[in-house]
Amino acid sequence: MNPSQLISNLNDKLAQTLALVASAQELQALYDAKVAFAGKQGFLSDIMREMGKLPKEDKPGFGKEVNRAKVAFEEAYVAREEELKNAALMDKVKKDAVDVSLPGPAMAAGAKHPIYLVMDEVVGILSRLGYTVRTGPQIEKDWYNFEALNIPPDHPSRDMQDTFYIDDDHVLRTHTSPIQIHTLLTEKPPFRALAPGSVFRKDSDISHSPNFHQIEGLLVDKHVSMADLKGTIAFVLKELFGSAVKVRFRPSFFPFTEPSAEFDCSCPICSAKGCRLCKQTGWIEIGGSGLVNPRVFEAVKIDPKQWQGFAFGFGIERMAMIKYGIDDIRLFAENDLRFLGQFNL
Numbered sequence: 001m002n003p004s005q006l007i008s009n010l011n012d013k014l015a016q017t018l019a020l021v022a023s024a025q026e027l028q029a030l031y032d033a034k035v036a037f038a039g040k041q042g043f044l045s046d047i048m049r050e051m052g053k054l055p056k057e058d059k060p061g062f063g064k065e066v067n068r069a070k071v072a073f074e075e076a077y078v079a080r081e082e083e084l085k086n087a088a089l090m091d092k093v094k095k096d097a098v099d100v101s102l103p104g105p106a107m108a109a110g111a112k113h114p115i116y117l118v119m120d121e122v123v124g125i126l127s128r129l130g131y132t133v134r135t136g137p138q139i140e141k142d143w144y145n146f147e148a149l150n151i152p153p154d155h156p157s158r159d160m161q162d163t164f165y166i167d168d169d170h171v172l173r174t175h176t177s178p179i180q181i182h183t184l185l186t187e188k189p190p191f192r193a194l195a196p197g198s199v200f201r202k203d204s205d206i207s208h209s210p211n212f213h214q215i216e217g218l219l220v221d222k223h224v225s226m227a228d229l230k231g232t233i234a235f236v237l238k239e240l241f242g243s244a245v246k247v248r249f250r251p252s253f254f255p256f257t258e259p260s261a262e263f264d265c266s267c268p269i270c271s272a273k274g275c276r277l278c279k280q281t282g283w284i285e286i287g288g289s290g291l292v293n294p295r296v297f298e299a300v301k302i303d304p305k306q307w308q309g310f311a312f313g314f315g316i317e318r319m320a321m322i323k324y325g326i327d328d329i330r331l332f333a334e335n336d337l338r339f340l341g342q343f344n345l
């Protein structure tokens with residue numbers, strides 16, 4: 001073959017290859033074109049072998065042509081490779097793109113436990129009367145839970161049947177009243193203290209749970225009467241259940257109060273006509289109360305001639321049952337989200 005034929009072959013092949021490169025839609029097609037044109041056994045290698053057969057004076061000119069073709073191919077190849085890579089990247093970006101207008105996965109909103117909703121509400125009501133919150137340990141020394149509260153050794157609440165004992169001297173507190181003792185020991189009267197908390201007794205049926213909640217109240221001042229106590233409790237219950245509820249006090253006995261009274265509120269569910277929740281009586285028992293027994297003051301070295309007080313304990317489960325019309329106390333501790341999710345009002 002003479003040089004001009006070879007050059008025209010070269011140009012034809014280059015043109016074809018450039019067309020292939022320009023139209024390549026995938027990187028693989030581009031690599032194939034490269035192998036065919038510039039690979040070890042490709043077109044350029046073949047044509048270089050042909051160059052060996054040319055007369056000496058034609059070689060440099062032809063060599064230049066081959067180089068020019070090689071450079072032209074390289075440039076076109078690199079440019080197209082870049083385009084394809086960019087296009088692939090754009091594709092991937094598009095495919096992976098997040099559509100920020102789509103609704104996100106729903107986040108389950110937590111709800112406050114109904115016991116804590118009622119606790120918070122009662123704390124809110126009593127804080128308007130000047131009460132502030134105190135806390136105490138759930139594992140109590142015998143002295144705080146019983147002894148200082150004038151609960152004698154033979155009192156039934158001290159029985160193994162009724163109380164969870166940790167050891168001879170420690171119990172799971174059976175009521176929030178030991179917080180009265182902690183407060184009386186650490187603070188100077190007058191004060192108004194409020195103590196919500198979890199308490200424990202060996203009790204379990206449709207209206208008793210071994211772990212339940214109380215709110216303790218303790219007011220200590222110079223002149224304190226049963227009338228003050230009744231007014232305070234009536235205020236809380238009317239704020240909580242509506243002004244139509246009636247409050248009733250029944251004489252009772254607690255070793256740490258004297259006189260003592262239990263209090264009931266008229267059933268707001270049936271307007272005191274009688275229903276399952278109030279066991280057809282029209283009344284629901286809410287808690288215990290009374291004037292602080294002087295023997296409690298003596299136990300904490302406060303002079304009972306100088307100071308008087310009243311105390312009360314609300315059962316929170318009871319209040320929540322009334323407020324939300326729940327007739328089985330065990331629901332509060334079952335952790336059934338279908339139940340618990342209903343109170344996020």
Ligand code: PHE
Pocket residue numbers: 174175176177216254257287288289290311312313
């Ligand atoms: N601690 C008593 C109980 O758990 C309730 C109570 C509290 C009574 C305060 C009087 C005064 O039954």
